[in-house]
Amino acid sequence: MDKKMFLSWIEEGVVPIPSFLFTYYKKIGLTDLECMVLLHIYTFIKKGNDFPTHVEIAERMCISTEKCAQLIGSLVQRGYLQIINGKTADDIYFEKYSLQPLWSRLLDEHILNEKGEIQAQKKEDEGNVFTMFEQEFARPLSPIEIETITMWLDNDHHEPSLIKAALKEAVMSGKLNFRYIDRILFEWKKNGIKTVEQAQEHGRKFRIHQQQKRNLDEPRKRTDSIPFYNWLEN
Template sequence: MEKEYFIDLFAVGSFAIPKLLLENYKKIGLNEEEFMFLLHIYSAIESGNLFPTPEQLAERMSCSKDRCMEILKYLIQRGYLEIKEKNDDGIVVEIFSIRPLWEKLYYFLYDQKKKKALQESELAEINIYTLFEQEFGRPLSPMECETLKLWLDHDHYSPLLIKAALREAVMSGKLNFRYIDRILFEWQKKGIETIEQARDQGQKFRAHQRIKMQTKPAKQESSSVPLYNWLES
């Protein structure tokens, strides 16, 4: 192979196929022929040919000009491709736009993300009921189940924060729903939304309680410990 010819091959340039499109074209309703057709239009646009003809596309593909026309009509009708007008130095010309393809891919991926988040949320809710029953050592009462449901659906506390509040209640030796509800309410007031923030708040409270215990008069050491609300830090 001659050097100049070899260099010319690379000078033509390269064409990158988005990985997300490659992995999901079938899931957004395209078959291999339609996918390749769109890629050829995309490649032509990237190369400066904004409106490749069916004849030009047929030269690139193993199908006839008439078949290219059919695919083109189908892709436009189904919203994968559109023809737009562009003003080129006072002359209105038609060009292809594959923006509808990217929109279809976006909405597909967005829906997948929502479905995954919903599945994870549902799984977290199931796990949280199980976790509460494990910590309480018994099945939850209907009223307790309703309270959990209200925390999730009405107050919109995240399952992770509810778990963190349960942990704080266990560590404080006050394992009851009223106390956990007060923890969650105070966290909401203080703008605590992450596990890290909740953990930091809990550590500050316990450090504050230790200081209180250490500074008590000696005559009170043997008396019962008052039921401090850890939230009052």
Template sequence: MDMKFMLQLVEKGSVTVPSLLIEHFHDIGLNEQECMLLIQLHSFLNKGDNFPTFDDLASRMTFDETACADLLRHLIQRGFLSIVQKNDEQIYSEAYSLQPLWEKLLRCAYGKIIDAPSKHNEDTVYTLFETEFGRPLSPIECETLAMWMDQDRHSPMLIKGALREAVVSGKLNFRYIDRILFDWKKNGIKTLDQAKAHGEKIRGHQQRSSSAAREVNDVPKMPSYNWLGKRG
């Protein structure tokens, strides 16, 4: 018996994969390839490697690092994976988080699977953003979109409306869109009709008090473009 080899196997330890993932990965919309990639990522995280490279992950899969990067991006877009900021003794770094995956599995286990129309709407939001920006979204931008839907509870419909506001205003950036969504949430706006009425109210106020409006910079100026009539 090669004792050194056996010791190396013991020192590598083992990785516990939740049975919920094995039993329900297909129920939450994952295929076998995506599930295995998440299991490999789970293995890296368990061993303290919080942000493995695409090459590290691809070395354990049957596809190259480019395909691995694309698959990770889509998993982030669809809300199975997130990238978080870590602060270790004032040293900031990025780390993958599987919390979105575990939350989906728990909702599935308790019979609260997200319905198909809702998932389709979320996928459409990512596609629309990539079309308007003319490029694939970065991991941080994908995480921002997921945060708007999962944490801030903005509907895909409102996020699309805020995107259109940014496009017609010539301010196509995530910071401006976030300001629009923040303003709508602060004012209790939940539908596009309410957003349109709110925009008309602000424009009327700006016309009556143009000098005062220039001093208020925390509310994005609403364009007069009729984006509400162009739902997609």
């Protein structure tokens, strides 16, 4: 994810801020009151008031002006809110709030959360590979077989879905053994095949080629069998 681009989307209003803020404010260390103060400041800014007073903000909430000032001071000090000093072209000095520090923290938390979900999904997918092999072999895997699958995942960096596809190919070919599956994965990697769709297309083209060759070699022999690629003899 391009963080700079995402922050610009937030500033332009492309990303729905309230839901984004409500999802992560607790995780980045904000209290309910602090979140509400920031949301009101965001609303003021969107309506053209870049530096609402403590009184204006407190009037929208069930807190005193003093409490509002205390909360805003704490938010600035802890790096959730920034006060920017500037000068216009007419040499008029001004102050305004910037919520960029808040957006940056929220985005960091969002990215971290996404990475966690991706890692969890990856672990689940890898676990399913071992389960699928045990189901197809109708027995528990041996330590060597477990190590082989682990090497496919960790050393060769084959996607779990591609390993499952190679297993299915071996089952369809009637050659259910690890050496055959390893050869399939080796050939796919050599041919730059990285997805199940690419593997299926590769197999489809090969079978068409084999069927055409068989029809030429045996014009009088009719068969309903589907040819399969013998990966071990390639």
